[in-house]
Amino acid sequence: MPDQRRTVSPAGPIRTVLGAVGLAVLLGGVFLLAPPLGTDLSAQVARANFFARHGFAPLDLGWYGGVSPYGYSLVTPPLMDWLGGDSLGPRLAGVLALLVSAAALALLLVRTAARRPLAGALVGAACIAGNLVSGRITYAVGVAFGLLALLALTTPRPVPRRLAAGTAALLAGAASPVAGLFVGLAGVALACKEGPLVIAFCRRRAPFSHLRHARRTVLDGAALALGAGVPVAGLGLVFGSGGWMNISLSDTVTAAVASALVAVLVSRRAVRIGAILATLGVLAAFAVRTPVGLNATRLAAMFALPVLVGYGALPVGLARRWSPRVAGAALAGALVLVTVVEPPVLVADLRAAGDPTASRSYFQPLMAELARRPPGRIEVVPTANYWEAAYLPEAAPLARGWLRQVDQAYNRLFLDGSVDADSYGRWLRDNGVGYVALADAKPSWVGRREAELIRAGLPYLTPIWQHRDWTLYAVTGAPSIVESIRSGATPGGGDLPDESGGPGPGAERGGAELVRATSAELTIDVPAGGEILVRLRWSRWLRVTGPFGPDGVPVRPTDPTATVLPACLAPYGDWTVLRVPQPGRYRITGSLTAAAPRCAD
Incomplete structure (x- = not known):
């Protein structure tokens, strides 16, 4: 991030901000x-769309057998839903973010006395x-x-600016873990900026006033790093979906x-340190598999x-x-x-214009057909x-x-x-897939x-x-997504699913029946007490309620004293096992406050 210099640029803050916002x-x-x-x-x-239907539900059962939306973003889905349905809300949210970012970056360039603030602001808006x-x-x-957090640090009063910067950094991390990671990197770069001053003071080559200045800068950087780090680390550890993200050698280079050119x-020392950290971060992302x-x-x-x-400017030696x-x-x-090497717009993204699958109407016939068929994973x-x-x-x-x-x-x-044909068939059975749909449109490279x-x-x-x-x-x-397991099998504490993806020894077809499957709920009819294999990824946030009758009324024990x-x-390999004491209808959902008790081993 830029050094905190508040000298006003000759370009003028008004002209710079208006130019950037106008282009935005x-x-x-x-x-x-x-x-789209x-x-x-x-x-x-x-x-x-998930937030519009299910609010702050902690598990999306409509993807991958269950993932948490919180690991992706806590702030953006409600904002996008509030602004409009389908693609309108997200695009409006993107434009609002563009306007705020363009104004904040322009002011940041002005307040830190950039050499060419107007040009930098215009290019920034385009990127x-x-x-x-x-x-x-x-x-x-x-x-x-994140840019608002950096801008807050250019204001004069220490405590208010750190509170504002920390709050904006926290919102950056809650909105996007990737953005939060970069804000944290800026905080570390700012904190490290005054390292030479601290070393000089320790060697008694710098006055105490310089150490006080270094302390202020370190605290500013800490406000950014801690503010962004709390949501990124917290949401990732508690709600992360695991896995890793690929990166090619060409993208790394x-x-x-x-x-490195930056x-x-x-x-500017803080910018230089941040660029070095960014370079090391890219190399680390290539060398180590991480999300x-x-x-x-x-x-x-x-x-x-x-x-x-x-x-930008050439180093002093070359310039001379x-x-x-x-x-x-x-x-x-x-x-x-x-x-x-890093173009602001990718040609491949522009080619997506006119994709017929971007419209809800493209999927309506398939959705109508699925609605009249028995529920199942597709x-x-x-x-x-x-x-x-x-x-x-x-x-x-x-x-x-996705x-x-x-x-x-x-x-x-x-x-x-x-x-291939064999591995694909095994994968379908492993995941309890009942239907496969193939569009007439162009498939993704992974399909x-x-x-x-x-x-x-x-x-x-x-x-x-x-x-x-x-x-x-x-x-x-x-x-199916659900299967009864006869007495004698010990899912969750004994036999694991075999290579075909079905339950372990003792599993049988029939019995439990999937009544309803949505992104937030599975409804299951169970003919007798026992154990049911449920092909949902195990999560501490899963909750089961029931039994209910077909009319939705809770079933009471025949003997009230019993x-x-x-x-x-309980977890069962990659999946989940449900143990029920009596027949009836059960619902499995996600809940932050009333998760189901975990079965004893």
């Missing part, structure tokens, strides 16, 4: 008028708008809060090059170019040896290089921009969704190209091989419905 208004308007763009917008719509084209609305909201060409992965490149993609435009014309050409060459071959993840969970829980980290954890066969297998014909897939845009298949011999143990849940 123009680009935001174009973004709203354009058709990018591959990430569908994930934002999915989060907003932030480019992020919207990719569809990363959640990240955009987090960035807006381009982001590292852009960050470190070389910007003399960050490719996300580590976003800092360079959004801010390397505007920071270089605003603050070269003529102004040569020095200017060298700096321009560096800017062109960064633009090439595998939808991923379309190019993953819009099935946004709309179809309203009709049936998806075997997958969260690459979870795909890496559970569905590697689609990512590494190893999927290309899967689509080829289905079109070639698979013995365990039977076509049961045809539409101009869709083919729906039933999976022959696949187990002691009846409550229904309970």
